[in-house]
């Protein structure tokens with residue numbers, strides 16, 4: 001130990017007060033490491049763990065045996081940037097790690113510590129221990145549990161998003177009530193007039209061709225009436241909002257049926273998985289279907305954009321949207337919706353859940369889709385997140401609590417949302 005000194009010693013002197021000679025005593029050093037609240041792992045230059053302190057065992061909820069000798073990458077996930085995971089997997093190339101540390105990048109990375117199905121959010125820092133020849137001896141990994149902080153951040157974000165979109169949604173709601181009223185009356189008159197016309201055309205001698213035109217007209221009216229009806233439902237949804245234990249498979253199937261024709265026309269293939277053993281979730285199925293349809297529509301829009309962008313026209317890759325269902329330890333069900341359209345850059349990813357944020361310039365897109373999705377999923381105590389690779393594709397994940405989750409809390413959240421209050425905390 002004596003030969004080793006931390007690489008920062010020449011630039012940053014020991015900041016503690018007092019005599020550092022006490023640290024030369026092995027058992028004191030170990031006692032200090034063991035009493036620190038943060039996780040401390042020490043790995044060799046190949047990234048294999050050689051020491052884990054008591055907090056590490058506690059946080060990772062594991063025995064020393066299952067840590068020692070394992071590579072640190074096995075326990076780290078959700079590194080937000082690609083360079084971080086690159087660095088981790090090249091941990092046996094200390095020069096790369098050194099470079100990052102010199103650039104100050106390996107401090108306080110937000111990441112996840114995983115064991116089994118559990119992921120704990122942490123701030124990770126890496127430090128290198130070098131000998132006098134500047135050869136790396138050890139990598140010291142420290143991690144701070146930030147579960148509590150993340151929860152507060154989420155609640156704050158939830159509150160911000162719901163206050164902004166609540167106002168706008170309310171305005172939209174009021175607008176749609178007016179629209180429904182304005183349109184449904186002339187529409188029923190139009191229907192009456194067409195019926196009269198059809199009656200007259202029933203007379204002998206009138207060509208069948210014309211009658212068909214009128215019948216087509218009826219179909220169009222029916223479609224408009226259905227749209228108006230769903231708008232009316234949307235603006236009155238508070239009264240109709242009933243939670244029930246629902247089967248994720250059938251919601252996925254319904255959503256896929258709704259978009260099928262549209263997707264076939266564009267040669268987009270939908271591959272939807274089924275899992276008969278999936279636990280039920282507690283939700284309003286119409287809401288979840290709305291979320292799924294929104295996500296599918298976004299994938300469609302991305303393919304449209306890809307079709308009309310430079311640089312993509314030569315791609316003969318098939319257009320595929322995949323829906324997979326992943327149970328997570330009985331408490332959660334995840335729905336993954338991925339496409340191989342065009343992905344999005346980081347600056348876009350950061351804003352997609354903002355109300356009225358849209359990169360589509362066609363007048364049809366309002367930029368409200370994902371903000372509504374997030375509101376709905378938040379109100380169920382779930383989570384929605386996205387991974388995207390520019391030029392390659394996008395994956396949305398919906399994480400929904402199963403019926404095992406505290407139902408009262410979900411109801412409280414939902415009622416909170418409906419009554420335009422901040423979601424309740426327990």
Ligand SMILES: Nc1ncnc2c1ncn2[C@@H]1O[C@H](COP(=O)(O)OP(=O)(O)O)[C@@H](O)[C@H]1O
Nearest residue numbers: 298299302352358359360365366367369370394
């Ligand atoms: N699957 C996807 N692939 C690429 N970009 C997407 C995808 N889904 C969403 N986006 C981006 O997120 C933005 C916001 O989406 P959304 O809230 O549904 O609004 P809108 O679809 O009306 O633009 C889109 O304009 C688009 O830039």
Ligand SMILES: [Mg+2]
Nearest residue numbers: 297298369370
């Ligand atoms: Mg959309």
